[in-house]
Amino acid sequence: MIAIHLRPALPSEPPDPRAYRIAGLTVTADLPLPALAPFAAPASASLDPVPTPVVQDGSGRVVQGQAFLDGRERPVEGRSGPGGTWLSTDGAACTVSPDGRTIAGASAAEGLPLLVDLVLGPALCLALALRGAFCLHAGAVVVGGRIVAFLGDSGAGKSTLARLLGWPRAADDILPVAGPAARPRFPQLKLAPQDQPGAGLPEELPLAAFYCLDPPAETVAVRPLSSRDAALSLVHHTVAARLFDPGLLDRHLGFCARLAAEVPVRALAYPRELGVGPRVRAAIAADLGLPEHLP
Amino acid sequence: MSLSGLVPETVVRHRPGVLFHELEGEMVLLDPEAGLYFGLNEAGTRAWSLIGGGASLGAVHAALLTEFEASPGQVWEDLAALAHRLLEHRLVEIVPPGDFNLLT
Numbered sequence: 450m451i452a453i454h455l456r457p458a459l460p461s462e463p464p465d466p467r468a469y470r471i472a473g474l475t476v477t478a479d480l481p482l483p484a485l486a487p488f489a490a491p492a493s494a495s496l497d498p499v500p501t502p503v504v505q506d507g508s509g510r511v512v513q514g515q516a517f518l519d520g521r522e523r524p525v526e527g528r529s530g531p532g533g534t535w536l537s538t539d540g541a542a543c544t545v546s547p548d549g550r551t552i553a554g555a556s557a558a559e560g561l562p563l564l565v566d567l568v569l570g571p572a573l574c575l576a577l578a579l580r581g582a583f584c585l586h587a588g589a590v591v592v593g594g595r596i597v598a599f600l601g602d603s604g605a606g607k608s609t610l611a612r613l614l615g616w617p618r619a620a621d622d623i624l625p626v627a628g629p630a631a632r633p634r635f636p637q638l639k640l641a642p643q644d645q646p647g648a649g650l651p652e653e654l655p656l657a658a659f660y661c662l663d664p665p666a667e668t669v670a671v672r673p674l675s676s677r678d679a680a681l682s683l684v685h686h687t688v689a690a691r692l693f694d695p696g697l698l699d700r701h702l703g704f705c706a707r708l709a710a711e712v713p714v715r716a717l718a719y720p721r722e723l724g725v726g727p728r729v730r731a732a733i734a735a736d737l738g739l740p741e742h743l744p
Numbered sequence: 745m746s747l748s749g750l751v752p753e754t755v756v757r758h759r760p761g762v763l764f765h766e767l768e769g770e771m772v773l774l775d776p777e778a779g780l781y782f783g784l785n786e787a788g789t790r791a792w793s794l795i796g797g798g799a800s801l802g803a804v805h806a807a808l809l810t811e812f813e814a815s816p817g818q819v820w821e822d823l824a825a826l827a828h829r830l831l832e833h834r835l836v837e838i839v840p841p842g843d844f845n846l847l848t
Contacts, residue, residue: 512779695777700775702772703765
């Protein structure tokens, strides 16, 4: 379980705990989180009380990054120390405990939407990593009961491609992975709650393949990657990896190496033009040895 | 350090804290302090393994000559270039001469 504590930011609010199923784990919050409404846990889910951690400023290693929060890209600072990892951006801050079991946030009331995105974005991704599930920058679709994921930096076209292929979508921007399986029930913060692609999917689906998006090309082409380059691609496209301490980096590297050995990782090149969807779909189906018209 | 500073007697070692993982004969290296990742091909992976055993660059060169088809000059040039890059990115460090006996 991961417990999210936001009431310190709104001490006058009455406690209203909720439970959700996210990336294979129960995530509890002491306030309703509309972005997580599609992932509400069954009413029988346990809401065991967790001591409220103190939100504190870490004094250790400092890292800088960017994240899409509350409508735009913002700089995020992370500080790691014995008490956990402190994340802050534009007046909102939260702490992820060293074991990834709690996230505590603090901000002024008017900054709550930004705080919630900070918590459900980089903080939740870090907490999941500490719990053994790593989040990849990936769009994804479901093909024959398995996940096909597209890895790419922001703006590479992974969301657009997932929409063009005609297969059911599983992720828009972030896909948690644990072992050789994906956990698509995860909030895609760039989409409205009613448009969450993972909400109606099983908690875990096997992975069919990863396709790393190459720069625009004149023709559609799929080529395999070496195990080394496959692992490096998975490492490169992991969310919040800058926040990992050396121990977690070591576990992450081993995870990516094992994943690259178990799941095919390819490079996919295609022209960014109208009508390319069916050609890419045909190429992926052929690569996977599947009928092109498999729903 | 310039390539000319590396001689067969030079001993380099993995810098403590650098992480690495071998995949089908190739290597992924990670400097956790800098958060940077590097990839080595088959020959580089073999050189990395030999360096990890405390061998001098000369001994590494001799071993690589028996395992890869290339002229001695080419192998030394490639090895020195690799060592230089590994030093540049702080993935290895030069062992001071007084520390040699600690490696046996």
